[in-house]
Amino acid sequence: DAMVIQNPRYQVTQFGKPVTLSCSQTLNHNVMYWYQQKSSQAPKLLFHYYDKDFNNEADTPDNFQSRRPNTSFCFLDIRSPGLGDAAMYLCATSRASITAGGPYNEQFFGPGTRLTVL
Amino acid sequence: AQSVSQHNHHVILSEAASLELGCNYSYGGTVNLFWYVQYPGQHLQLLLKYFSGDPLVKGIKGFEAEFIKSKFSFNLRKPSVQWSDTAEYFCAVNPLMIYNQGGKLIFGQGTELSVKP
Numbered sequence: 001d002a003m004v005i006q007n008p009r010y011q012v013t014q015f016g017k018p019v020t021l022s023c024s025q026t027l028n029h030n031v032m033y034w035y036q037q038k039s040s041q042a043p044k045l046l047f048h049y050y051d052k053d054f055n056n057e058a059d060t061p062d063n064f065q066s067r068r069p070n071t072s073f074c075f076l077d078i079r080s081p082g083l084g085d086a087a088m089y090l091c092a093t094s095r096a097s098i099t100a101g102g103p104y105n106e107q108f109f110g111p112g113t114r115l116t117v118l
Numbered sequence: 119a120q121s122v123s124q125h126n127h128h129v130i131l132s133e134a135a136s137l138e139l140g141c142n143y144s145y146g147g148t149v150n151l152f153w154y155v156q157y158p159g160q161h162l163q164l165l166l167k168y169f170s171g172d173p174l175v176k177g178i179k180g181f182e183a184e185f186i187k188s189k190f191s192f193n194l195r196k197p198s199v200q201w202s203d204t205a206e207y208f209c210a211v212n213p214l215m216i217y218n219q220g221g222k223l224i225f226g227q228g229t230e231l232s233v234k235p
Contacts, residue, residue, distance in 0.1 A: 048221075106164050106167050112161060
């Protein structure tokens with residue numbers, strides 16, 4: 001089945017130790033997103049890639065970076081994780097389509113990576 | 119700033135009861151609207167969506183939602199809930215802005231639904 005895959009599902013890191021979260025998709029979607037969801041809060045968009053174009057949200061801390069080496073993969077890098085960065089990180093994809101009431105169709109989500117910072 | 123409000127944080131119902139979850143958003147322009155569901159231990163899944171046309175949209179598992187533009191609302195309904203509907207429900211809005219290339223979703227806080235058998 002076509003899907004969005006996130007690895008690892010659980011990640012434990014130490015305060016200040018860089019960490020990378022991975023997302024891959026078999027949907028061949030051209031847009032990929034990273035959301036942060038803290039406990040009992042709504043998912044919040046960090047940034048997204050429209051094809052190779054990176055779009056950062058204005059309030060996303062510089063500590064968060066992303067890479068998209070090809071259509072299928074996207075990475076979230078946290079350069080120096082703090083205790084406040086402990087959260088669920090969700091990857092999502094969509095196909096930009098001007099025919100779908102859009103130009104964007106719905107987003108498909110991966111299972112998330114739960115990050116713990118010690 | 120755009121925002122989405124879900125009025126009920128936790129709803130407890132008995133099986134066969136009717137459900138209505140409220141969702142309001144603040145954005146004066148054109149929007150795409152979504153309801154996502156997250157079953158325990160699973161990822162977010164799309165329940166239904168509204169892009170244009172008939173403001174009453176039907177989704178999976180007997181859910182429907184009505185877009186009322188004048189009220190900036192997109193409430194979710196189901197006439198008769200089942201125990202298997204126990205999950206967290208998120209309303210999400212995609213404001214269509216000329217400069218926004220990304221199809222950004224703004225989520226509500228979520229409503230946890232517990233259905234008692």
